[in-house]
Amino acid sequence: MPKSITNEYLDLLRPWAEAMQPYLFTPSDRPDLTYFGDGTNGWGVQTNQKAFSAYAVLAALPGGEPKWIGTALALLRYSLETHLVGSYHTTDSDTFRWGHTWISVLGVERMMHGVDALWDHLTEEDHALLRKMLISESDWILREYPLKAGLTKDNKPESNMWNGAVMLRTASLYPDCPNAQAYIDRGTDFLVNAISMPSTEEDQRIYNGKTAAERFVGANFFESMGCDHHGYMNVGYMVITLSNAAMLHFHYRNRGLTPPPVLYHNWDKLWKFVKSCIYADGRLLRIGGDTRVRYCYCQDYLIHAMNMAADCLGEDTDAWERGWIDILKKEMAANGDGTFLSSRTEIFVEKSPLYYTRLESDRASSISFSAWQRHLLQDFAQPFGTPGYETIPDCKVPYTQWMDEYHGSFFVRDPGRYAAFTWRSGELPMALCVPASDSSLAEWKHNLTSEVLGDGVVDYNIPGNFGGKMLDGGFVTWGSYIAHTAGLLEEQQQETDTLRNQIACAALPDGVTMLTLQLAAATKTCHVGKVYPLNLQIPNDIFNDFKREYAQRDNRITMDNAMTVVSVYGGELSIVRPPYRQIGLKMGSDKKWIYRDRGFLHTDVICINPVEKPCWYENGSIAFDIGAAVLCGGGFDSGRHITQIPTEGMLRAVRAEGADGKVYILAANFGDAEEEITLPGGRKIILAAGEADLAEE
Secondary structure (H helix, E strand, O other): OOOOHHHHHHHHHHHHHHHOHHHEEOOOOOOOOOEEOOOOOOHHHHHHHHHHHHHHHHHHOOOOOHHHHHHHHHHHHHHHHOEOOOOOOOOOOOOOOEOOOOOOOHHHHHHHHHHHHOHHHOOHHHHHHHHHHHHHHHHHHHHOOOOOOOOOOOOOHHHHHHHHHHHHHHHHHOOOOOOHHHHHHHHHHHHHOOOOOHHHHHOOOEEOOEEHHHHOOOOOOOOOOOOEEOOEEOHHHHHHHHHHHHHHHHHHHHOOOOOOHHHHOOHHHHHHHHHHOEOOOOOEOOOOOOOOOOOOOHHHHHHHHHHHHHHHHOOOOHHHHHHHHHHHHHHHHHHOOOOOOOOOOHHHHHHOHHHHHHHHHHHHHHHHHHHHHHHHOOOOOOOOOOOOOOOOOOOOOOOOEEEEOOOOEEEEEOOOEEEEEEOOOOOOOEEEEEEOOOHHHOOOOOOOOOEEEOOOOEEEEEEEEEEEEEEOOEEEEEEEEEEEEEOOOOOOOOEEEEEEEEEEEEEOOOOOEEEEEEEEEEOOOEEEOEEEOOOEEEEOOHHHOOOOOEEEEOOEEEEOOOEEEEEEEOOOEEEEOOOOOOEOEEEOOOOEEEOOOOOOEOEEEEEEOOEOOOEEEOOOOEEEEEEEEEEEOOOHHHHOOEEEOOOOOOEEEEEEEOOOOOEEEEEEEOOOOOEEEEOOOOOEEEEOOOOEEEEEO
């Protein structure tokens, strides 16, 4: 019989708690307090609060480690005493105290399951200070913090969720406090405007005496459930929003209270989408990309959403969690020191212990949350449901295809293939065509859309016009971007455009194949450092034991007998293997990737005629002109015949025999004027400038 998931998590927390002792500090003038990390405001306070929750659960659970109770209590007391209502200060200065910001209760919410775990160990003074802190934060949100929401500006799904949640939590814990009813009413406003859509403005569902429409301030999600958080199609922050709903759900659940129906407002619709982006092993498929450390933070808090789905909908999430546990074990074994992340994030260990401990505490807190809930609720043996809220009938059924027009995001989910393209992505644009059976093959950074590195220290792409459409079981999309480089050494010029890449991409409705046509030309006479046409990123790191098997024949490369790439025209396939982990951290609005050669994930890069040395391109000259296919499934014969169709001028087309027995033609007009293309058999298609289409022969 397999070990319980709770005990699996305890087995992870035990060595972690020991390994983190070098990051536990006690102020010399307050021996009753301990902080984890650097003890500063902001991330520092939250890092301490999350670590507290992990130590608390480890100490409190049967079969855990009671020796950590004292440490956990000292961590909690540091959090309480350094708040504005406390008697001490953070390490920022001898007077600074934290609190009363838009994000100050996020760490509070994430630590509260640890408070519950040690509830009976808290002194009267602890309870009194906890009450003062929660009331102080709730009062500030009530009186000072403006409620905002927006699709692209003031997009605040996750913060509206946690700020509303803390007010409802405070009111339920302390119903005798003067503003308890005001917390409930204002908290309801925040929750309505967390998972809000344009249609919420007409939503007549009643929450605490008012309709959602009356409480509506703005939409954070498009009607499709697409979310433009941090300026891109951000699946990760959809998860963070769900995770904060889960924390409040289990607060009510574990105290025998009935949650207010507003807690579940549109939660079911968002869960349906997020569920569509979860691999069988629990790893998140980020169809809009990412800008941070791979498989951390948002991935960690997916556990909360899974727990909520199990308790509210009766979802069986055990396989997901066990798959994620196996991934965590693999990385911990590679580290060899009891930590979760020390090897992949050694640059943080060296240069940013705050960031390092932040990520370590995210992971520890999230697994301790699930361990605690599973212990209390016997692995969700009797689902609680969503009292007073009627979920949509198919919320447990993942999408088989999905699109969001604003982001130019297209997604099909087949039994053997996940295929996606997103123009407004974290590292735009990006495409995916990966086997549904192997999550380790997925990567987002400019994947399958070519990468151009200029002479500056910062490189990013500026999107042009794009379009596309869903097909029955597939999609076709088209558009362009301009590669831009900044931070040049020249005194007179700091940044410049280099190449313009036009792309046509189609996921065939055969459940196997993706086609891409790309043509890049210089926007001016320019000097470019490196060019990676196609740029299919194949992770080759801890998660696959640093082992990839490549077999190459003619114009095809097969990876691990699971995935094949075909060069249809434009040059030969090559595998570029950088000597460092090149998938790094994108920082801030300046789009800067810092420490490019000290990233957090290594990939092998499959390219067509890569340019690895600096070179010149004359204005208007063609840098690359390629057609390629990616096929999910093993063997050189799995791709069938894919050939280029002769065309004139700026028209491009390929013919592909699909796995469904049909023949498809992807045609693109990379010119500046409308063109007519004649397909084999005499059929004619008219394509606008920059447009593409997919047709059956």
